[in-house]
Amino acid sequence: MAKNEIISGKKELDINAVTTCDATAQMLRKARRDGVETAFDRAANMKACPIGKDSACCKHCFMGPCRLNAKDPYSKVGVCGATIDTIMARNFARAVCAGSAAHTDHGMGMLDLFRDVLNGKIKDYGIKNPQKCIEVAASIGIETEDREFYDVAMDLYHELERTYTQVDGEIPFAKRVPAKTLETWRKEGIVPRGAMREIMELMHRSTMGVDQHYENITQACSRAALADGWGGSMVATEISDILFGTPSPVAVEVNMGVLKEDQVNIIIHGHEPNLFESMVESVNEPTLVQAAKDAGAKGINLVGMCCSGLEMFVRHGVPHAGNFMSTEAVLVTGAVDAMGVDVQCIKQGLVKVADCYKTPLITTNPRCHIEGATHVEFHEHDPKGCTDEIVIQAIGRFKNRSMPIEIPQIVNTGVHGFSHEYINYMLGGSFRASYTPLNDNIINGRIRGVAGVVGCTNPRMKQDYVHVELVKELIKNDVLVVQTGCSQIALAKAGLTTPEAAHLAGPGLKEVCETVGMPPVLGVGACVDNSRILIAVTEMVKTGGLGDSIADLPVAGCAPEFMSEKAIAIGQYFVASGVYTVFGVTFPIVEGTKFHKHLFQELEERGMGKWGFAVDPHDIAAKMIAHIDKKRKALGIDKARERVLMDMADRRDMEAA
Ligand code: BF8
Numbered sequence: 001m002a003k004n005e006i007i008s009g010k011k012e013l014d015i016n017a018v019t020t021c022d023a024t025a026q027m028l029r030k031a032r033r034d035g036v037e038t039a040f041d042r043a044a045n046m047k048a049c050p051i052g053k054d055s056a057c058c059k060h061c062f063m064g065p066c067r068l069n070a071k072d073p074y075s076k077v078g079v080c081g082a083t084i085d086t087i088m089a090r091n092f093a094r095a096v097c098a099g100s101a102a103h104t105d106h107g108m109g110m111l112d113l114f115r116d117v118l119n120g121k122i123k124d125y126g127i128k129n130p131q132k133c134i135e136v137a138a139s140i141g142i143e144t145e146d147r148e149f150y151d152v153a154m155d156l157y158h159e160l161e162r163t164y165t166q167v168d169g170e171i172p173f174a175k176r177v178p179a180k181t182l183e184t185w186r187k188e189g190i191v192p193r194g195a196m197r198e199i200m201e202l203m204h205r206s207t208m209g210v211d212q213h214y215e216n217i218t219q220a221c222s223r224a225a226l227a228d229g230w231g232g233s234m235v236a237t238e239i240s241d242i243l244f245g246t247p248s249p250v251a252v253e254v255n256m257g258v259l260k261e262d263q264v265n266i267i268i269h270g271h272e273p274n275l276f277e278s279m280v281e282s283v284n285e286p287t288l289v290q291a292a293k294d295a296g297a298k299g300i301n302l303v304g305m306c307c308s309g310l311e312m313f314v315r316h317g318v319p320h321a322g323n324f325m326s327t328e329a330v331l332v333t334g335a336v337d338a339m340g341v342d343v344q345c346i347k348q349g350l351v352k353v354a355d356c357y358k359t360p361l362i363t364t365n366p367r368c369h370i371e372g373a374t375h376v377e378f379h380e381h382d383p384k385g386c387t388d389e390i391v392i393q394a395i396g397r398f399k400n401r402s403m404p405i406e407i408p409q410i411v412n413t414g415v416h417g418f419s420h421e422y423i424n425y426m427l428g429g430s431f432r433a434s435y436t437p438l439n440d441n442i443i444n445g446r447i448r449g450v451a452g453v454v455g456c457t458n459p460r461m462k463q464d465y466v467h468v469e470l471v472k473e474l475i476k477n478d479v480l481v482v483q484t485g486c487s488q489i490a491l492a493k494a495g496l497t498t499p500e501a502a503h504l505a506g507p508g509l510k511e512v513c514e515t516v517g518m519p520p521v522l523g524v525g526a527c528v529d530n531s532r533i534l535i536a537v538t539e540m541v542k543t544g545g546l547g548d549s550i551a552d553l554p555v556a557g558c559a560p561e562f563m564s565e566k567a568i569a570i571g572q573y574f575v576a577s578g579v580y581t582v583f584g585v586t587f588p589i590v591e592g593t594k595f596h597k598h599l600f601q602e603l604e605e606r607g608m609g610k611w612g613f614a615v616d617p618h619d620i621a622a623k624m625i626a627h628i629d630k631k632r633k634a635l636g637i638d639k640a641r642e643r644v645l646m647d648m649a650d651r652r653d654m655e656a657a
């Protein structure tokens with residue numbers, strides 16, 4: 001039977017075609033031997049719905065669901081008369097709502113924790129970075145001179161609460177937005193009020209018979225998305241830094257080889273640092289360490305995955321086992337003694353795989369129960385009640401390990417944790433911390449521009465392939481890359497997050513990286529930490545020489561293997577902030593429609609950024625670089641770049657002579 005033929009009614013997976021991650025591939029081969037199914041198998045056997053894929057269907061009321069024809073989009077309307085543009089815009093709006101809600105709910109949780117730590121209700125957490133608390137307060141106009149820390153911090157809490165609850169008026173972090181960008185937002189009516197209000201209103205607008213003009217819906221999408229990026233997500237990042245410490249670069253180990261056969265392996269996967277911080281305490285609890293030893297283990301090995309893993313490896317050096325498409329595969333090692341999860345990107349398929357290898361899968365958050373998983377609820381006033389129990393269950397499983405274990409012996413080391421504060425320090429030094437060297441190097445052409453490459457992995461693409469090829473192409477063309485989310489792990493596994501990777505960069509970027517001692521690819525954090533990229537581009541505008549608004553900068557963004565609604569929200573807030581943002585895999589839209597033209601062209605004409613789409617990494621890179629060059633030209637710094645290139649040619653000529 002030929003490869004990929006139907007076997008017992010299902011297509012057999014062509015493992016080499018679905019991932020470039022060697023550890024994941026090895027585990028997929030083992031899964032096949034063990035008769036275990038993963039999302040890769042399900043994706044191969046589940047063709048994406050061709051109508052839904054183009055966003056050409058609507059189920060917003062029960063006169064439908066209605067299906068339109070993407071090949072002839074204006075030939076039909078829904079039962080209510082909704083056009084293709086209305087239907088696509090409303091579907092897009094629902095994705096923005098869900099994605100923004102995920103980040104803002106997370107951020108509000110962090111803020112609740114901050115308040116209860118301040119008022120003494122919660123004693124198991126503290127304030128690790130009071131200095132940052134003062135700085136954030138000052139950045140939004142709170143008086144900080146000669147005041148008690150508690151008073152400043154409480155004022156900050158009350159002010160930031162408005163990010164979520166404010167009924168009218170601009171959210172607090174609107175004060176951080178570059179003046180000209182804010183002017184555009186005001187003109188366009190997209191300065192957000194509180195996230196609760198924006199998301200509620202957009203849910204209302206996108207229900208049957210309300211907002212039926214794609215431009216008006218898009219405007220509300222921008223507001224809800226900005227309430228995420230400059231609101232909920234930014235609060236999550238800032239408060240996490242205040243509570244748990246601001247990351248600075250550290251060398252960390254990534255890949256499945258971080259699991260240890262002779263230790264109790266515990267994986268934490270999800271998005272909230274509070275659970276993980278408490279896990280760090282629990283795995284160091286002497287009685288639990290002793291219990292692990294009594295069970296025959298050399299120790300307890302705590303490992304992260306996905307976004308909470310990203311927050312923890314830079315704050316505590318906790319190793320990271322892999323990104324979203326490796327979460328089932330890692331269980332196939334048989335070496336995971338417990339997996340604790342909180343919220344977001346937790347595949348329901350984990351239950352079955354965990355069951356096959358007798359790994360306890362433990363949900364911890366009241367928002368996320370999974371049928372068939374064990375629920376041990378996490379409470380911030382007694383965090384260890386939950387995390388100790390995860391350790392106890394893991395030790396129990398270790399003691400009774402009955403399955404053969406196979407751990408891919410692959411470990412990559414990368415340097416991650418480039419917070420905005422650290423980039424500032426790294427470039428300018430401690431006495432003159434600033435972005436001036438970055439701007440100067442962009443103006444003189446050594447660095448062509450900056451690209452954010454972020455987001456998920458998606459089984460509809462070859463895992464990690466687009467991330468890695470795209471980033472290689474960008475740095476080769478002297479584009480400095482900043483990263484968040486699962487993308488960062490793809491590049492860490494490919495070895496590009498080390499200073500040594502500078503040799504893969506173009507001559508200008510290489511020179512800058514070598515001078516500063518930094519990698520050409522800077523991991524800045526989890527998905528909520530895309531807010532760090534917003535702060536960085538703001539700093540570039542404020543430093544001067546690269547235009548007056550974010551839209552003037554030679555920068556671009558991309559989520560080449562995205563899968564989550566959160567990515568759509570992030571994309572929309574980058575676009576609304578002024579960034580050209582290219583998505584890969586698929587885009588829920590029909591080309592040649594008015595809504596498509598609006599997102600992919602008209603928003604830019606109004607002073608914002610715009611969307612782009614391409615699947616092939618080289619096509620994506622070409623689009624991003626062309627945009628960066630267009631912005632350089634508008635700034636009048638394209639000449640500087642040509643001069644640098646000629647210098648290089650001259651040097652080569654001289655060397656050849
Ligand atoms: O928030 S990159 S798969 S883990 S959605 Fe999820 Fe996507 Fe990973 Fe984190 Ni972000």
Ligand code: SF4
Nearest residue numbers: 058061064066078080
């Ligand atoms: Fe159909 Fe209109 Fe109802 Fe959507 S809102 S399902 S297009 S009738």
